[in-house]
Amino acid sequence: MEKTIKDHKVLFLASTDGAHTGRSGYTILSEYIPNSVLLEAHRKRANSIVKRLSDAITARISLSRWSRRSSLKMEFKAYSILRKQKIDIVHYLWGDRDICFIDFFKKQRNLKLVISLHNCASMLDGTFNFPARFKNFDALILMSKVQQPYFEKAGVSPEKIHVVLHGIDCDHFKPANELKNEDTFTLLSVGSWLRNFTILTEICKRLGEVSDIKIKIISSPKFKYLFEGQKHISFQSKLSNEELLRAYHQASCFLMTAEDATANNALLEALACGLPIVTERVGGIPEYVNEKCAVFSEDVDAFVKNIVTIANSRQLQQEMGLAARERAEELDWRKSATRIKEIYDRL
Secondary structure, X not given: OOOOXXXXXXXXXXXXXXXXXXXXXXXXXXXXXXXXXXXXXXXOOOOOHHHHHHHHHHHHHOOEOOOOHHHHHHHHHHHHHHHHOOOOEEEEOOHHHHOOOHHHOHHHHOOEEEEEEOOOHXXXXXXXXXXXXXXXXOEEEEXXXXXXXXXXXXXXXXXXXXXXXXXXXXXXXXXXOOOOOOOOOEEEEEOOOOEOHHHHHHHHHHHHHHOOOEEEEEOOHHHHHHHOOOOOEEEEOOOOHHHHHHHHHHOOEEEOOEOOOOOOHHHXXXXXOOOOEEEOOOOOHHHHOOOOOXXXXXOHHHHHHHHHHHHOOHHHHHHHHHHHHHHHHHXXXXXXXXXXXXXXXXX
């Protein structure tokens, strides 16, 4: 009789840094995998010379150069669990920033090792010390096809490489129940990591000159100075989960400017909330949105033109919004988890 996922005991390993809270982030996958255990470690900034040195040494000798003391401690805790419990599969949810030495331990415990990888293709060379060690893993789960050539070049068998797009909680992130104010068109930008602020600031400036569009930017406080003095722009930071959801509900359209990307939580959240998307063909973005729900723009002129076109058409807003929600439902965590269960079963 073929073994099913219900027979497997899965140990998830993940570090947290406070960037993803509430119903955002990749650790939510664990909720949709039965018979699993989630082990989390908090990444803290080193506050002493000894701790900084320890972090530096860990990063130098681990598989991931992003590994820290917290990553090493998490693996030690995992070893303890593995000695006490029968675990079939160990799955690193953020392997890019945490993986240390657990692949050396797998033969002793007859483990199957799975690793999810999030970093952009342009960053992978600078992320890992010993890429040949990925051949020790039983399955690599990528967020985008653009990552695949790096791991094939490292010698990983194509049969071990799986592209499973990042999921989204469509029960939490969903369109607003109340009707939006049709008299105000609000363009929303969310996020800091790998955002192209050069093009974003120029788009905002140009929109202020040619339209009465309101722009809301939610990002790190260190970028606030870029938008000061522009009355059509509001800038916010450190929103609660409820405030962030409200911002999506109050928005009319989502603007995504990126230097690079694989999956992007803000983009997924905007889709699930039924927002038209204006973005560019960068990294894995075209794998997550389609031309029914998104308009791709090559330069500032195209961005401004496309945003104004959407702002001037209530029908286009509605059509793109419905298509955005439809695309999000294709990326619901339940479906992503089902694909990952199938990978487990094949192991």
